[in-house]
Amino acid sequence: MQTCRELGISTVGVYSTADRDSLHVRYADEAVCIGPPLGKESYLNIPRILAAAEITNADAIHPGYGFLAENSDFAEVCSSSGIKFIGPQAEMIRKMGDKNTARETVVAAGVPVVPGSNGLISNAQEAQDIAEEIGYPVIIKPTAGGGGKGMRVVSEASQLELSLATAQNEAQQAFGNSGVYIEKFIENPRHVEIQVLADQHGNTLHLGERDCTIQRRHQKLVEETPSPAVDEELRTRMGSAAVAAAASINYEGAGTVEFLLDGNRNFYFMEMNTRIQVEHPVTEERYDVDLVKEQILVAAGESIAGRTFTPNGHSIECRINAEDPKQGFRPSPGELQVFHTPGGYSVRVDSHGYASYRVPPNYDSLIAKLIVHADTREEAIERMLRALDEFIVVGIKTTIPFHKQLLLTEAFRSGEFDTGFLDNSGFTVS
Numbered sequence: 336m337q338t339c340r341e342l343g344i345s346t347v348g349v350y351s352t353a354d355r356d357s358l359h360v361r362y363a364d365e366a367v368c369i370g371p372p373l374g375k376e377s378y379l380n381i382p383r384i385l386a387a388a389e390i391t392n393a394d395a396i397h398p399g400y401g402f403l404a405e406n407s408d409f410a411e412v413c414s415s416s417g418i419k420f421i422g423p424q425a426e427m428i429r430k431m432g433d434k435n436t437a438r439e440t441v442v443a444a445g446v447p448v449v450p451g452s453n454g455l456i457s458n459a460q461e462a463q464d465i466a467e468e469i470g471y472p473v474i475i476k477p478t479a480g481g482g483g484k485g486m487r488v489v490s491e492a493s494q495l496e497l498s499l500a501t502a503q504n505e506a507q508q509a510f511g512n513s514g515v516y517i518e519k520f521i522e523n524p525r526h527v528e529i530q531v532l533a534d535q536h537g538n539t540l541h542l543g544e545r546d547c548t549i550q551r552r553h554q555k556l557v558e559e560t561p562s563p564a565v566d567e568e569l570r571t572r573m574g575s576a577a578v579a580a581a582a583s584i585n586y587e588g589a590g591t592v593e594f595l596l597d598g599n600r601n602f603y604f605m606e607m608n609t610r611i612q613v614e615h616p617v618t619e620e621r622y623d624v625d626l627v628k629e630q631i632l633v634a635a636g637e638s639i640a641g642r643t644f645t646p647n648g649h650s651i652e653c654r655i656n657a658e659d660p661k662q663g664f665r666p667s668p669g670e671l672q673v674f675h676t677p678g679g680y681s682v683r684v685d686s687h688g689y690a691s692y693r694v695p696p697n698y699d700s701l702i703a704k705l706i707v708h709a710d711t712r713e714e715a716i717e718r719m720l721r722a723l724d725e726f727i728v729v730g731i732k733t734t735i736p737f738h739k740q741l742l743l744t745e746a747f748r749s750g751e752f753d754t755g756f757l758d759n760s761g762f763t764v765s
């Protein structure tokens with residue numbers, strides 16, 4: 336909505352009754368209540384969102400990064416109702432949403448994937464044969480999953496048959512699709528993703544990587560660009576692979592291609608996110624670009640031919656969640672009695688909160704994104720620590736103390752960490 340205001344486009348915010356006091360409701364030129372807190376009755380309810388668009392004469396819908404942002408049926412209904420879905424076509428979301436189809440599609444385009452099954456697993460014998468060929472440990476992944484949901488690591492042959500059956504059952508329960516595939520399990524990888532942008536005329540470019548290795552139970556907590564593990568040569572190779580992955584489905588809009596990076600500079604396609612992501616601001620700061628503006632312009636048919644984006648310096652994002660890091664990150668909703676956000680040189684806060692706002696217990700716990708930019712990684716870390724010190728939240732627990740301690744660890748400062756750091760290294764917040 337901030338981008339729209341700059342572009343002279345008027346906005347409509349939709350909200351559930353749990354969110355009536357959220358800042359986005361006040362910021363919008365018009366706001367429409369679409370139902371009670373439960374997702375199915377509001378933010379996931381396609382007819383209600385379309386009704387809100389129709390009564391306000393909306394031309395387009397920006398789906399954000401949650402709820403229906405990667406729902407191909409929603410994109411299709413928007414399109415058939417004459418409302419531009421700001422994102423890719425339904426067919427592109429569908430192809431990348433089915434992880435096995437995505438894998439097969441990018442393999443055909445020459446993108447490296449982890450050695451594994453060619454297609455879905457049909458029986459235990461087939462699973463045994465593949466695992467024998469690629470070697471243990473292996474990982475069983477649900478084709479309808481994503482983001483780590485429902486994956487199972489298998490370290491020896493004796494466990495494979497039972498793990499396969501369990502994974503298929505869980506996938507059926509969770510996604511209504513029992514399809515699974517197998518990959519070699521890469522130990523201690525980094526999570527490095529490439530931002531891509533594509534227009535409706537077949538032009539596709541990338542805007543470098545984001546390192547999202549600092550995660551807890553598949554929840555990202557810190558993201559940065561450039562990655563401490565990526566140099567110009569690797570960036571060029573990963574960027575080309577990401578562009579090839581997007582171009583293989585004639586992608587349109589902003590998207591993210593996720594890779595695992597191992598200790599030998601090998602990278603492997605994981606999945607493609609067909610939406611703008613929470614962590615997009617780090618790319619905006621380093622590449623001096625408003626990615627939401629680019630989304631809107633390409634949705635309106637504008638060309639990106641000849642556009643170049645020059646990177647500068649280093650950017651870090653810390654996710655400020657309404658969670659208590661001293662109590663296993665358990666949710667901590669409630670009133671922001673004090674909410675003093677940091678500012679000053681090269682510090683950015685994106686938030687829907689304000690003093691006296693009550694964080695509802697119903698949704699994701701993210702309450703603010705704190706982003707800094709600096710010339711070097713070392714200066715960015717110092718700037719982030721300065722900003723974290725300025726950030727005062729009274730009334731609820733947040734992840735601010737976690738970030739302050741993480742940024743002082745030798746592992747973080749040296750850049751030598753992997754995706755197991757938070758879950759396995761014994762790092763705790765005191």
Ligand code: MV4
Pocket residue numbers: 449474481482483484518519520521522524525526547548550553593595605606754755
């Ligand atoms: C893997 C893997 C190791 N080997 N695939 C989890 C999220 C999803 N995007 C991919 N995930 C993984 N896939 C193979 N073949 C390890 C993970 C993984 C992980 C990836 C990124 C960040 C954090 C992670 C934590 C645990 C496992």
